[in-house]
Amino acid sequence: MIFSTKAEYGVRLMVELGRQHGVGPVPLATVAEAERLPLAYLEQLVAKLRKADLVTSTRGAHGGYQLARPAAEISMDEVVQALEGQIAPMECFMDQRDGKVLCSHEEDGDRSCSTKLMWTRVQSGMIRALQGTTLAELVEFSRSSAERSKPRVRRRAGAPLAGQTA
């Protein structure tokens, strides 16, 4: 009923790269430290992101990763899909093109299972939510919330913080 940490960590990784965008390649170790995530595990995740052409890598010393495109042009459904694979609420919805059957009991009887109607709606609900969210939004969000937690920037005492609630 939930996504795994692959999606969570991978997205945080992308956000971190989004924050550092433009300053050249960022080594994974930096990201791992910033987000307090295991480096060796992030390596596996970033490999998926690279294969999906969401990040580019430069090897060797002073190497690292950076976004393949500006954050505003990356929608989160691509990211999540790259990390988790086909994004579907139920087994039946996986690899339709892969020769496997759809519903366990759709193979013999022909009546397509009624649950399909429901899962289809759920799936499109999830996907639309992800498509409608760009990496840039998340980067912006993380910037503003970081600022809220340590307001170094001098601000008139008592001045209201705009756009506080999500």
Added chain:
Amino acid sequence: MIFSTKAEYGVRLMVELGRQHGVGPVPLATVAEAERLPLAYLEQLVAKLRKADLVTSTRGAHGGYQLARPAAEISMDEVVQALEGQIAPMECFMDQRDGKVLCSHEEDGDRSCSTKLMWTRVQSGMIRALQGTTLAELVEFSRSSAERSKPRVRRRAGAPLAGQTA
């Protein structure tokens, strides 16, 4: 990234009860046979549905299960939630009221993780899809698709079938 078979089987169970509604209690064995699902496993699932007051049981001979309410008054988010527990896209979103922390890295630093924005949208996308679907719809869908697969009802040859596509 997906729901487990608990939701799938449990929903199919509910649909089956919805089809038989009004004819008194239906024994689980009947449902198991109709849907070709393991009886012993269905017992566990129906227990969850009973605790959630979605079905009522009558014990003893000629006993069985039936819907606690008409199918039109049962929205699928209740059903799925009863079967799978808190419906959330990510660990952080579980048992907020249960003393556990939210995000792994939200406990120390205070900046709420930026991914939260994304998961919130996904969650509400899923929930809205489920809330907007009633059991009655699924029952109706299963009836009509069953009819399509074995069209016993005499129909004028070549007559078009209305509303074929979902």
Added chain:
DNA sequence: ACCATAACCGACTCGTCGGGTAGGATTTAA
């Protein structure tokens, strides 16, 4: 009274997979 039928309940198994770790090979700037 007795039996078949059913719901109920808890414990147990078995395989898969998420969530990593370990260790190395390869590339490249300084």
Added chain:
DNA sequence: TTAAATCCTACCCGACGAGTCGGTTATGGT
């Protein structure tokens, strides 16, 4: 040539999904 980095494969481990099994209780029919 060396240190910093990506890259790659293999392995491990606990949890959980997906059941199974055996037994107990309740109830209608005969």
